Amino acid sequence: RAGGGGGSVACITFDLDETCWPTMPPIDAARRAMEPLLAEAMPRSHESGALASLGGAFRALREERPLIAHDMLELRAAALSRVAEEHGEALSSQQVAALGEAFITARSQTGDHLFTDVAGTVARLRAAGYVVGAITDGNADVARDALTAPLFDFAITAADAGCHKGSMPPFLMAAQAAGCHVSQLVHIGDSISKDLLGALRCGARCVLLTRPTHPLPRADAEVALTPPADGAWWGEAAGLGEASSLIEGWDAAPSPLASPEGPGTAWVAAGKPVPWE
Numbered sequence: 001r002a003g004g005g006g007g008s009v010a011c012i013t014f015d016l017d018e019t020c021w022p023t024m025p026p027i028d029a030a031r032r033a034m035e036p037l038l039a040e041a042m043p044r045s046h047e048s049g050a051l052a053s054l055g056g057a058f059r060a061l062r063e064e065r066p067l068i069a070h071d072m073l074e075l076r077a078a079a080l081s082r083v084a085e086e087h088g089e090a091l092s093s094q095q096v097a098a099l100g101e102a103f104i105t106a107r108s109q110t111g112d113h114l115f116t117d118v119a120g121t122v123a124r125l126r127a128a129g130y131v132v133g134a135i136t137d138g139n140a141d142v143a144r145d146a147l148t149a150p151l152f153d154f155a156i157t158a159a160d161a162g163c164h165k166g167s168m169p170p171f172l173m174a175a176q177a178a179g180c181h182v183s184q185l186v187h188i189g190d191s192i193s194k195d196l197l198g199a200l201r202c203g204a205r206c207v208l209l210t211r212p213t214h215p216l217p218r219a220d221a222e223v224a225l226t227p228p229a230d231g232a233w234w235g236e237a238a239g240l241g242e243a244s245s246l247i248e249g250w251d252a253a254p255s256p257l258a259s260p261e262g263p264g265t266a267w268v269a270a271g272k273p274v275p276w277e
Contacts, residue, residue, distance in 0.1 A: 007250075007251035007252055007253070008183075008184060008250060008251055008253065008254060008255040009130065009184055009185075009186055009205075009247055009250055009251040010130065010131060010178060010179075010180035010181075010184035010185070011130060011131040011132070011133060011174065011175065011178035011180050011184060011185045011186070012125055012130050012131070012132055012133075012185075012186050012187075012188065012247060013132070013133040013134060013135045013156075013171075013174050013185060013186070013187045013188070014122075014132070014133070014134050014135070014152075014187075014188050014189070015134075015135060015136060015165075015187070015188065015189030015190060015191070015194075015195050015209075016110075016134055016136040016138055016140055016142070017136065017137075017138050017140070018190045018214070018216055019188060019189050019190050019195075019209055020110070020114060020115060020118050020134075020148075021110045021113040021114050021115060021118075022113060022115075022214065023138075025113045026107055026108075026109060026110045026113055026140065027107060029106065029109065030103055030106035030107035030109070033102075033106040034099070034102065034103055034106060035051075037099060037102055038051050038080075038099065041091065041095055041099060042080070042083070042084050042087070042089050042091070043089075044087040044088060044089050045083050045084055045086075045087040045089060048087060050083050050086070050087060051083065054076075054079055054080070054083060057079040057082050057083055058075055058076065058079045061075055061078050061079055061082070062075060065078070070137070070158040070159065070161075070162065070163050070164050071158065071159040072137075072138060072139040072158070072159065073100050073104065073139050073159060074159070076100060076103065076139075077096045077097075077099075077100050080096055080099060081096060104139055104140075104141055104144070105141075105144050107139060107140055108140045108141045108142070108143075108144035108145050108148075109144075109145050110140055110142075110145055110147075110148055111145045111146060111147025111148050112147070114147065114148070115211070115214070115240075117239050117240040117241060118151070118240060119147070119151065121240035121241065121243075121244055122151045122152075124244065125244065125247075131153050131154075131178040131179070131180070132151065132152055132153055133152055133153055133154045133155060133156065133174050133177060133178060134152045134154070134155040134156070135155075135156045135165060135170045135171065135174055135187065135189075136155070136156070136157055136158070136165075137157075137158045137164050137165050137194065138157070138158075139157065139159070141155070142155050143155070153177075153178070154174070154177040154178070156170050156173050156174050156177065158170065160173065161173055164194060164198075165189075165191070165194040165195060165198045166193055166194045166197060166198045166201075167198065167201075168198070168201055168202035170198065171185065171187065171198060171199055171201075171202045171204050172202055174187075175204070182202050182203050182204050183203050183204065183205075183255055183256075183257050184255075185199075185204040185205070186199075186204065186205045186206065186207065186247050186250065187199040187204055187205070187206045187207070188206070188207045188209055188237075188240070188243050189206070189207075189208070189209060190208070190209045190210070190211075190216060191222075192208065192218065192222050192223065192225050192226055193222055193225050195208065196208045196226075196227070196234060197225060197227070199234075200227065200233060200234060203257070205232075205233050205234060205250060205256070206233070206234045207234070207235055207236070207237050207243040207246055207247065208234065208235070208236045208237070209236075209237055209238075209239075209240075209243060210236055210237070210238060211238060211239060212238055213239075232250075232253075232256040233256055
């Protein structure tokens, strides 16, 4: 195993987009890189301007095909095929696969966009003996970037897990990859519904990251899902240094599972139903 002082934390996982880097700069760069490839493979679609609004087909397919709504690469492939067909073009499965691979490689060039506290924090955590992983609903592959590849021992995507982070499988798969019980996992992320509640749902702890230097507006419906304060199970941090301090405190303390009351019991007793029940 396991973590720093041999305590109750063995693995720390990070959300990627908006936690390790801002979402759009790598995606915008990938779109620019893909433009000549798409123009060559789909000239009519490109000339019509349809590829500039590929997101519309993407969103429509997410509604039409809920069984693949979690799989960004599969959705992108279906969207490309639909746009090509609408413009009298036929993409072979090999072409679709090649375009998908090219996009993932381009989209995964995230190292130059890392927030300034990421590399140093991860290095300290790894030096302390923690297993460090990534859990993402996006399609960035950390292994394809020379700067991010050394940061993570493993990565779990929504496509790997068959569902988004708000569900338990991504976190259970992460615990399995780390070789620890899920209660020994701490997840760091910016989303209340996906990162915080997803981790708590399966008995992992979580640090909700709210960067004042990179503020992200949260919808009222999202904020309403915030569980009651419970310092044994979750905390909020303004940066990864503060998140590390929270984790060190948890690692030095007994596991919250030593208490007969899990988080759900305490939250219901506080008068706020557990959001997923």
